[in-house]
Amino acid sequence: MPFIPHTDNDIRTMLDAIGAPDIDALFEEIPANLRAPGLPGVPPALNEMEIGRLMADFATRDGRPLNFIGAGAYEHHIPSAVWAIVTRGEFYSAYTPYQAEASQGTLQLLYEYQTMMASLTGLDISNASLYDGASGLAEACLMAVRANRKSKSQRILLPVALNPTYRDVTQVVAGNQNIAFELLPYDPKGGQTLVSALEPYGGQDITAVVLQHPNFFGTLEDVDAATDWAHANNALMIGVVNPTSLAVLKPPGQWGRLGADIAIGDGQPLGVPLSSGGPYFGFMATRTEHVRQMPGRIIGRTLDLDGKSGFTLTLQAREQHIRRSKATSNICTNQGLLVTAATIYMSLLGAKGLAQVAATSMLRTQQLVDALTRVPGARLAFDRPRFHEAVLLLDRPVKPVLEALARRGIVGGADISARYPSLGNALLVCATETRTLADIETYAQALAETMRNSAAAA
Template sequence: MPFIPHTDADIRHMLETIGAPSIDSLFDEIPSDLRCGQLKAIPPGLSEMEISRLMSERAAQDGRLINFCGAGAYEHHIPAAVWEIATRGEFYSAYTPYQAEASQGTLQLLYEFQTMMAELTAMEVSNASLYDGATALAEALLMAARVQSDKSSQEVWLPQALHPYYAEVVASCTAAQGLKVRRLPYDPATGLSLLPPQAPDAPIAVVIAQPNFFGVLEDVDALTDWAHAQNALVIGLVNPTSLAVLKPPGQWGGGTGRGADIVCGEGQPLGSPLASGGPYFGFLTARQSLVRQMPGRIVGQTVDLDGKRGFALTLQAREQHIRRAKATSNICTNQGLLVTAATIYLSLIGAQGLAKVASACLHNTQTLVTALSAVPGVRPAFETSPRFHEAVIVLPRPVAPVVNALAAAGVFGGFDLSRHFPELGHALLVCATETRTESDIRLYADTLGRILAA
């Protein structure tokens, strides 16, 4: 919907109706020394055509690198129809659907999203999204703490091979909640998480990242069985695209087959473009028995007095509505527009389409690793471990200058691991989604070779 400003006649009529002499008089309660005065450093206003030209020119100054970086944010192809539909006024400007009778379209879309995420993760219930993947993990841990509140340890285990930014968010969100975070080490030869035969203190929850931050696929069955043997809840942190080809968390576990108890992750791969760090959205699914402790909003399906299907927010004795300090969460943000795009994306490409995307990512990453490993001095890390669309390579020199040189040549080479995982040496995390072509990969390998040979 375009913005239509008030005309001078509209403003005069409004002021005459309320009896005010001017717009400024409406703010006369603000002390003069707190007013900003004239904005002399702000240039004159531009027309729509002029501002579009200016912003296009400034965006072009950033350039457009061929992207081989993932690390939690992935460049996937998004069908044009996704955002053509998502930016319709009905979706783009819709507010929080507190009034069910006025929000049936929004509520139905969120219900469809929940259904898709529950099916994708093989879990029983889903919320209507959270702020992002990192906060979704923090919320999952706090949810586990509420479920296991009868335990004295309040200890949770995070894999060392976890996205370092996720670990930082978890620390920020849980530090004041009494949770004690322990880290599961990883095998430097395989990149797989290592577990002690028995935890020193029985944990309340164990996080399993699949794939982990290195792109390595964990032995989720063994990890799940180990965690359940400790009477801990299993929290699966997953890439949703990978679930099109991997065993879903609801089926993890070789012994009992009980599966994960809570599943969360970042939904950005499902139809959201890379946009300078956001906005993204988190998802969270769980077993039905835990639904009362789920954070965020939940949309339920019901029938009206005439027996017609309808939708409403349900199980809402929480958050800002009623309970306040007793809330399950005070991050009740539902990233509605991103969820809208994700629902449309999944509806358009379907289960087979998502599997094709995941398979293409697997193929392209293997092709990339093979090409880069042929460059003298470069070798793959965790070579014997299976992976999903990300991999670690080790360079013969410090990573940062190489990445900068690659960027100058038009290639975004990956995520420098040396800051967060110095034990890996000059390690670089690389990624190739379905958007990368063979010529892109050849360009990367040739450019890397020239830089390392210089």
């Protein structure tokens, strides 16, 4: 019996101890009319050899195309040591460290993680994770409503240049609690959010302003002006950031005169593979004064009975298992193992390595933009400084081009035309340190041939 160790003798001895005639008798309290006749719709068992072969067949069918998509998930080199350690059973098969004394490994690692993320974001404190960046923004908006005691309006401003799925998820998760989201437009020439669009809200009760930096288009934002506007109008500033970029970009804690109040983002770039969308993790950092409004696990250092230092879950009075319907969030289990990966990743790269990854990714994206915009029918959408993504405008619909590239083994970018109809045929591309100049040349040639082989739509 796979994964069940009982011998016939064990079963007899155990039933005797229970005083039951057979195993079926243990289910006697289930009303007979509800008993299931088994699970005929589930296929019969495979052994490990067979499932290994089946999975390899699935994987081979999907292959390994050359990837140029970012759009919220980024392909970076992951040191072998990261997942070799993450998948050790002591991390992989433990649970939430409720029994602190038996979980010091996980707890100390999370404390180290909190230290790294607080420093990376330039804020005082970090929690130990949320589900992902998108749902993290929803949690940040709910937190801002609790934390901004000067505001009663529950109005939050979101840029159009924010990842549109983040906007969707935030609406779904936070929208049931009567929060009103209003949109800030971007400059059609530069791609940055227009700080001037904030002016009409001056003097009004705004709970928080959200800014993604770099934004969904890859464009760098005017973070100082937006942050100062928020604070001048008694609004909190929520920064949505890419952790890799923080090795070279001014961190949210230093935006404007006072710094952003909450930083959130997706931790995936820190040692987590793309894996078709997850599991990733969300991070959140804030100022000490808001700690009791922060959702998610928080680890603190304390002393044991002998006065020796150790680590434990703290401020649990915020959480659902204590506060129940009054909790800061319903979040419980989230993405601990991915945080483990990120902590090991950041330890191996250090500040210097992470800055090199960021700078090399910027360089590769610039080289990609240069190569692709030499192809007739492709041009750059925005002229402002960017991080490691860029929007290209094509002279024809994007989807058929991407399908043609996919047949050549190239995943050429994300088609954002439907989400941004005013841009026209818009393609969001990304190159990280994992793409070589040869990769970029391969893509440019394939694009040129694809464009030659199909007539322009207009």
